[in-house]
Amino acid sequence: MQFASTGRSVVVADREYIDALQSEGALRGCGSVAIMPLASDASIPADTLRGAQVLVLEVDPALESSLQRLSNIRAEHPDLAVIVALRDANVALVRTLIRQGVVDVAQLPFSPDNLATQILDALSSQTEHVRSGHLGTLFTVVQATGGCGATTAITHLAEVLARTNAGSRGVCLIDLDLQGGDIAAYLGVEPKATVEPLIEAGGRLDAELMRSAVTETRYGFDVLAAPEAIRPIDKIHADHLLAMLRMAQSMYDYVLVDLPPVWTNWSLSVVQAADRIVLISDKSIAHLRQAKRRLRLFEEIDVPRSRVEVVVGRSERKLFGAIKADDVRDTLGGEMAGSLASEPALLREAQDEGRLLSETHPKSRFVTDIAALAATMAAKAGAR
Template identity: 35%
Template sequence: MSELASTGWTIKRTDAMVELILSHEEIVAAEFGESVVAGMAFDTSELDAEADIPAEIVKRARVVIVEVRTDRPASLRRLTRLHNENRALVIIAAVRDPSITAMQALLRAGINDVVALPLTRRDLEAALERIRSELERGTSEETARGKTISIIKSVGGVGATALLSQAAALYAQREGERGRTACLLDLDLQGGNAATHLGVNPDLTVSDLLDAGKRLDPAVLTSVAATHSSGLSLFGAPNELMPTDAVGTDQVCDIVHLAMTQYGTVFLDLPSDWTNWSLSLVAQSDIVFLVIELSIASLRQAQRQLSLLTKLGVSPDAVQVVVNRVEKQMFKQINLRDASETLGKPIGLSVTSDFALMNTALNRGTMIRDIKSKSAIGRDLGKMLDAIDMLLERGG
């Protein structure tokens, strides 16, 4: 044991790769027993939740589990500073009863995971198992990760999944020409139809990834993927309805994070109703497409969606509104300018309404361009792909 000035104490082990930093109260309340968990030894340091973390601790660590008090600005600043000054460090935040907003703030601060306080051996082991797999696969922050594109709907029935399916397949082909890969995870657990829209009938689905638990690894991920003719790897929605609130945030985030290590671009089709895990995924996405239509109900709900995204801290530049099923009529009750003014946001993407063409593609389970090589919808989808390229290049 060695002193840390007058702020607390630490227990050091020569084989430790994990640093556990908790206040006195949380150390007393913790139940993790031995100093080796999930095959990794860890040091334990007692520090107040706002106290500066000595450089000697950070220097020797590969993983830091640090207490964060979300009601204390100084504690949050400490976490942000720890991440900004140590980009290669794997950071796990230990928090008591975090709210959804607090959870998003922590994820945006650059941490890798969150564990609940008081700390238990089971939770600690689960977190370290996930981190150990990352370390073994070499997917720490020095390793490039794929980009994530989430599709959300203002209201159900706006055709978001149909658009996503077509756009993802087209983008996968574009990425293939660049020597890169893309996948689509259909996480609409109750209404997902991406596989059907693309004429794919997968033997395994997202539910098999959820069931894998700790067995989830690149081999399991690959075994579940169904390959579309465009080169897109498709992970279909469950064959049977699943309650969205029965799925844990860690479960879904583990799947998406693993997909990001295996594919250059990861498309996510999310449920219409918000869940803790869908909020978390959207907050971490590089691009969020909000699909709307020109109706009062859709615009009102889109306003609420945009307000929520702002509260979550999602960059306005990352959120792109896509107006679907735009009819070319001389006189319309609501036009694109009206929609832009209502939402207080420029709308640069729209998709022309062509019910016959889209419906034929969906019923056949094929791509629009295979039915009609040149069409207004095809042109508009091309603009979506160009927007993805531009936004991802701008975001680095």
């Protein structure tokens, strides 16, 4: 099966086998491929496999340490598709490896064309496997009123989840603010495509089309951008949209969705489908009241309060200045999940540069607060 993929793959082999893969276009169409020269029994740095979907790993059957390395990787990354690279592959050994969960065996020295085909097949097979049952967690971020910083929050949440994700399928951020979405600009990327053709595809949507539309970011996650032109917000086919989100869940560990500030039937359907909802409010009593109205709306569509994380943005260290924690609790009728520090000047500077604050000011209070919120979300997602 031939298609251009944006899935991340890693090739680990002795340096003598790597040269053939490093020429331009050697693994064309395989998306992001990290090539690491290592001895057949050398330990692999932990960060190397983070977010990877396919691993091509040299194994020397004559070395117990090489076989043990393979065994450890299989135990620690059960969702990772592993292609074993062997110099001398006999039938009995290949059968043993396949029984142990290896998806394919590559011949050393590498043939770039053959290896590219094997990587693409592994990516496709992995997607079909997870589609049958294992779906990633769907988060959505909504705002109590316009200008609460929902887009700022969700882009930074995606970065933290991508950096700390222990799974092998990565993180995807989807911009469904069809009339005002500018997540691509926030991240400083030029999108290859947008969500529009994916939603319109309906029953024709498949993994190939999804992969062709996502854009990789330098922050370790993929993004599906909003349409460049303003589209009627009420013309979205809800079933097609939900099918697209389910496809994304079959391909990623986490899917984050940024919704428009106005409510439609399809946006409410997304909230109903979400595993966790982050509701962001400003610190004023008026905005908190609007947040409470959103919570009532969620109750009316049978979304329990337990699935909603209320976060107060633009907060000050002195318990929101004149507004105390008790005021927030009384207004919302419950506890809040966290707060986000007010650092508008730093955020504006970073956004003007198409960068995240975690890159320009990694020790800022806002970045610390986002990291705490991401840890809470990930923990609750793991317990679902």
